[in-house]
Amino acid sequence: MNYAILFKLQGFIMGAIAFAFALSLGIAMVYDTHSTHELAVTGFGVSFLVAACLSGGFLLLGRTGDNTLFRKEALATIGTGWLLASLVGAIPYFLILPDVSFSGAFFESASGLTTTGASVLSDLETLPRSLHFWRAISQWMGGLGVVVFFVAVLSFLGAGAKVLYSRESSAQAADLNTSRVQDGVLHLLYLYFGLSVICTVVYWICGLGWFEAIIHMFTTLSTGGFSTRSGSIADFANPALEWAIIVFMAIGGTSFLLIIELLRRNWKALKTSTEFKAYVVLILSFSLLIFIFLVTHSGDNPDSHGLIRAATFQVISIMTTTGFATVDFDLWLPVTHILLLALMFIGGCSGSTAGGTKVIRFIVALKVSGQHIEKAYRSRVVRALKVNGKSLSLGEQESIVVYVVILSLIVFSGTVIVSFLEPNMSFEGIVSAMAACLFNIGPGFAEVGPSHNFAGLHAYSQIFLSFLMIMGRLELFALLVLFSPSLWKRF
Amino acid sequence: MNYAILFKLQGFIMGAIAFAFALSLGIAMVYDTHSTHELAVTGFGVSFLVAACLSGGFLLLGRTGDNTLFRKEALATIGTGWLLASLVGAIPYFLILPDVSFSGAFFESASGLTTTGASVLSDLETLPRSLHFWRAISQWMGGLGVVVFFVAVLSFLGAGAKVLYSRESSAQAADLNTSRVQDGVLHLLYLYFGLSVICTVVYWICGLGWFEAIIHMFTTLSTGGFSTRSGSIADFANPALEWAIIVFMAIGGTSFLLIIELLRRNWKALKTSTEFKAYVVLILSFSLLIFIFLVTHSGDNPDSHGLIRAATFQVISIMTTTGFATVDFDLWLPVTHILLLALMFIGGCSGSTAGGTKVIRFIVALKVSGQHIEKAYRSRVVRALKVNGKSLSLGEQESIVVYVVILSLIVFSGTVIVSFLEPNMSFEGIVSAMAACLFNIGPGFAEVGPSHNFAGLHAYSQIFLSFLMIMGRLELFALLVLFSPSLWKRF
Numbered sequence: 013m014n015y016a017i018l019f020k021l022q023g024f025i026m027g028a029i030a031f032a033f034a035l036s037l038g039i040a041m042v043y044d045t046h047s048t049h050e051l052a053v054t055g056f057g058v059s060f061l062v063a064a065c066l067s068g069g070f071l072l073l074g075r076t077g078d079n080t081l082f083r084k085e086a087l088a089t090i091g092t093g094w095l096l097a098s099l100v101g102a103i104p105y106f107l108i109l110p111d112v113s114f115s116g117a118f119f120e121s122a123s124g125l126t127t128t129g130a131s132v133l134s135d136l137e138t139l140p141r142s143l144h145f146w147r148a149i150s151q152w153m154g155g156l157g158v159v160v161f162f163v164a165v166l167s168f169l170g171a172g173a174k175v176l177y178s179r180e181s182s183a184q185a186a187d188l189n190t191s192r193v194q195d196g197v198l199h200l201l202y203l204y205f206g207l208s209v210i211c212t213v214v215y216w217i218c219g220l221g222w223f224e225a226i227i228h229m230f231t232t233l234s235t236g237g238f239s240t241r242s243g244s245i246a247d248f249a250n251p252a253l254e255w256a257i258i259v260f261m262a263i264g265g266t267s268f269l270l271i272i273e274l275l276r277r278n279w280k281a282l283k284t285s286t287e288f289k290a291y292v293v294l295i296l297s298f299s300l301l302i303f304i305f306l307v308t309h310s311g312d313n314p315d316s317h318g319l320i321r322a323a324t325f326q327v328i329s330i331m332t333t334t335g336f337a338t339v340d341f342d343l344w345l346p347v348t349h350i351l352l353l354a355l356m357f358i359g360g361c362s363g364s365t366a367g368g369t370k371v372i373r374f375i376v377a378l379k380v381s382g383q384h385i386e387k388a389y390r391s392r393v394v395r396a397l398k399v400n401g402k403s404l405s406l407g408e409q410e411s412i413v414v415y416v417v418i419l420s421l422i423v424f425s426g427t428v429i430v431s432f433l434e435p436n437m438s439f440e441g442i443v444s445a446m447a448a449c450l451f452n453i454g455p456g457f458a459e460v461g462p463s464h465n466f467a468g469l470h471a472y473s474q475i476f477l478s479f480l481m482i483m484g485r486l487e488l489f490a491l492l493v494l495f496s497p498s499l500w501k502r503f
Numbered sequence: 504m505n506y507a508i509l510f511k512l513q514g515f516i517m518g519a520i521a522f523a524f525a526l527s528l529g530i531a532m533v534y535d536t537h538s539t540h541e542l543a544v545t546g547f548g549v550s551f552l553v554a555a556c557l558s559g560g561f562l563l564l565g566r567t568g569d570n571t572l573f574r575k576e577a578l579a580t581i582g583t584g585w586l587l588a589s590l591v592g593a594i595p596y597f598l599i600l601p602d603v604s605f606s607g608a609f610f611e612s613a614s615g616l617t618t619t620g621a622s623v624l625s626d627l628e629t630l631p632r633s634l635h636f637w638r639a640i641s642q643w644m645g646g647l648g649v650v651v652f653f654v655a656v657l658s659f660l661g662a663g664a665k666v667l668y669s670r671e672s673s674a675q676a677a678d679l680n681t682s683r684v685q686d687g688v689l690h691l692l693y694l695y696f697g698l699s700v701i702c703t704v705v706y707w708i709c710g711l712g713w714f715e716a717i718i719h720m721f722t723t724l725s726t727g728g729f730s731t732r733s734g735s736i737a738d739f740a741n742p743a744l745e746w747a748i749i750v751f752m753a754i755g756g757t758s759f760l761l762i763i764e765l766l767r768r769n770w771k772a773l774k775t776s777t778e779f780k781a782y783v784v785l786i787l788s789f790s791l792l793i794f795i796f797l798v799t800h801s802g803d804n805p806d807s808h809g810l811i812r813a814a815t816f817q818v819i820s821i822m823t824t825t826g827f828a829t830v831d832f833d834l835w836l837p838v839t840h841i842l843l844l845a846l847m848f849i850g851g852c853s854g855s856t857a858g859g860t861k862v863i864r865f866i867v868a869l870k871v872s873g874q875h876i877e878k879a880y881r882s883r884v885v886r887a888l889k890v891n892g893k894s895l896s897l898g899e900q901e902s903i904v905v906y907v908v909i910l911s912l913i914v915f916s917g918t919v920i921v922s923f924l925e926p927n928m929s930f931e932g933i934v935s936a937m938a939a940c941l942f943n944i945g946p947g948f949a950e951v952g953p954s955h956n957f958a959g960l961h962a963y964s965q966i967f968l969s970f971l972m973i974m975g976r977l978e979l980f981a982l983l984v985l986f987s988p989s990l991w992k993r994f
């Protein structure tokens with residue numbers, strides 16, 4: 013392990029956190045000065061100081077680090093980076109809200125930075141504006157971090173969580189000063205900032221005030237799902253806004269590299285993207301299915317328009333792992349829960365801000381399985397496995413298949429562990445709490461459904477679920493490798 | 504496809520069914536002559552005629568078949584064999600019980616022959632003896648068929664569902680006349696019959712009458728789980744019997760090849776069997792865990808002896824996929840359901856009569872996953888993966904990992920399909936119905952818990968779940984390949 017570059021990059025990450033704390037502090041000084049929010053300014057002041065000192069310290073420790081990043085350091089950076097940022101990000105919640113425990117604050121902070129959107133807070137309307145801002149911008153930064161790290165840096169390295177979005181061959185090490193990596197990062201930044209501006213304006217046109225437009229932009233594009241309202245998007249009772257959010261959630265769940273290609277008028281990219289086509293087909297078919305179940309079970313005069321909007325909104329919200337709600341889908345038929353849970357497992361496209369297994373991995377797993385069934389009786393047939401217009405090597409197939417196995421084992425053991433920590437929680441609550449955190453969705457069903465939150469859980473459950481969020485967000489490997497002692501050896 | 508040998512083997516299978524029908528007919532003629540059971544003799548008479556004619560027809564069609572079995576024919580034989588046997592096996596239920604639909608009869612029959620033990624029948628005490636006999640012997644034959652086909656024939660072929668119990672190298676074709684295959688089959692038959700005799704005598708000593716001793720022997724060794732009593736084993740209120748059943752269920756879930764080695768006093772086999780050691784550790788640890796949850800939640804004066812027996816019984820019953828019950832575990836804490844569900848997924852040892860994923864596949868999946876996590880940052884490290892004392896080739900590893908993926912996809916899509924067919928069923932009911940059938944357990948939780956049955960389900964659900972039972976019993980491939988058109992080509 014090259015510790016210098018690890019420290020240097022932690023310094024940058026902590027610097028970004030400090031910057032966000034500074035903005036929140038500014039908002040606190042302007043808006044949160046009345047007595048019920050007296051702790052906001054102090055809270056963000058202290059938080060800023062901690063983050064700034066840590067950033068400075070790390071940069072000092074890492075001043076000798078060059079810009080060459082090996083796979084090992086890249087994984088260790090995002091693994092420790094997200095953990096540390098979640099810890100520091102918990103400080104404002106802990107200091108400003110007197111009835112939030114530290115495990116709760118850590119949960120809320122990890123939920124923000126991993127763009128999960130699960131919450132321990134209720135009565136969101138009483139929160140200071142500055143805290144709303146930090147909650148939301150932590151998701152926006154988390155989403156940006158995922159896109160930059162996974163698409164630009166890790167795909168360049170061909171690291172662990174195998175990387176279909178990259179058309180380039182993988183390299184042993186990435187020099188962060190080379191134009192190829194920097195170009196990639198720059199294009200993604202332009203796109204993310206551009207979409208952010210457009211999204212904010214559209215939300216404002218739909219009737220949101222500037223502050224809430226920005227907040228919900230932060231949490232839509234990142235597929236984070238935090239809202240300023242306890243009732244999530246339902247509280248606005250604004251169909252136009254709901255359609256606008258549907259569009260921007262769908263964009264957030266699409267591969268950002270594909271969007272860049274489309275902006276370059278490379279329409280062929282649309283045609284070759286197996287993943288995007290499957291993503292669209294899944295959204296349309298699941299929306300239709302749920303709509304049919306809702307219409308046939310909603311009495312004599314179903315509000316078709318409202319139901320199709322509600323079905324589409326929930327399907328896209330869950331599949332892109334955003335987690336906004338316009339209705340309490342916990343009250344829908346059980347079959348719709350299974351359909352939504354299936355979408356939780358699938359998730360959005362690779363190279364997007366969405367969580368979940370990712371559509372492409374499902375496609376590959378299905379294709380590999382089909383080939384193996386054929387192999388059972390025709391052992392000598394070898395077929396190329398094509399996806400997104402290119403053939404997958406056996407190594408790439410193996411990597412994806414093993415990823416699915418590891419994920420299944422985590423789902424399996426995660427469910428068992430949550431059931432231990434919460435012995436009285438219902439079966440549906442346990443499974444959906446695990447899935448909602450691991451796949452970075454936010455709300456689950458039953459005890460953790462959209463009209464409830466995670467505050468009632470034990471401290472250990474909150475901490476364990478926070479780890480699941482970070483593990484899911486980092487596509488498993490970056491957190492799992494931290495537990496390998498040999499990672500930490502100095503070369 | 505070589506149709507001659509396929510027909511010939513179907514003729515043998517149907518002949519075995521006809522033989523079992525003949526025995527049931529004999530019992531019906533002796534015991535079921537009073538008016539409430541007037542249909543029993545006719546029912547088994549007709550069933551016997553159908554099976555005998557089919558058997559004769561198949562043998563006639565297959566008279567030119569030689570004894571060389573290729574992988575293709577072996578898979579097609581067990582796939583069509585179990586389907587056809589389940590259809591013919593449904594006839595007595597349909598003819599003798601006037602209020603059982605054909606889908607229900609098919610479900611009951613498939614549940615018997617796949618050793619699942621899920622039932623559409625209630626008030627078992629009112630069934631004619633001959634029908635009890637057929638229900639139970641269908642499980643015993645199903646268990647024997649699985650052991651013979653999977654251990655002796657398929658392991659010899661190295662076919663589809665990859666085969667760790669075999670120490671021999673896999674061959675392209677198996678000549679059923681060779682002494683190696685015949686020896687393997689003979690040893691297994693001796694063991695199965697020997698255990699059957701011992702088990703019957705032990706149950707009789709524990710206080711069961713001969714008839715019920717034989718019936719429960721049939722359904723214990725095969726890990727089937729049908730009982731003569733509506734309340735399953737709980738109805739006997741006999742602790743000694745419960746301990747005896749615990750022992751024989753555990754034997755049924757152990758690799759029969761390992762038992763043969765141990766009978767030859769080859770104690771080294773015990774030491775090298777990674778799978779058996781894990782099986783024992785899982786049984787002991789899960790029994791202890793559930794016992795602790797039961798004791799701490801059962802008031803002031805817990806009956807420790809009863810609780811440890813209940814916990815051990817349920818753990819072994821579920822892990823060996825037998826499905827007997829001594830208590831209504833649906834009333835236990837939710838956490839115990841998750842623990843039992845986890846055991847359903849794991850299942851028993853390979854080469855046993857148990858269902859589930861099989862312990863060995865879990866071990867391999869875990870080991871491969873661990874290696875891949877290390878690979879994420881140390882791409883050049885290659886380690887041998889050892890299990891049961893031998894190294895697994897990359898092909899064997901791949902085969903097991905893909906098996907786990909296919910199983911996960913089936914669990915996933917099976918849950919979605921059951922939820923469609925039963926839109927009002929609870930989440931826990933849906934998941935456990937799917938798992939209880941796919942993994943050949945029998946009872947699930949909630950609507951399909953031990954105090955309920957599968958009679959209330961729609962016909963389509965019963966048929967779909969029957970397919971899941973057969974698919975699970977045949978380790979997926981043998982049923983899945985039947986849907987490949989190219990399997991059916993004449994060479």
Ligand SMILES: [K+]
Binds near residue numbers: 129235333334
């Ligand atoms: K989310």
Ligand SMILES: [K+]
Binds near residue numbers: 727
């Ligand atoms: K069973």
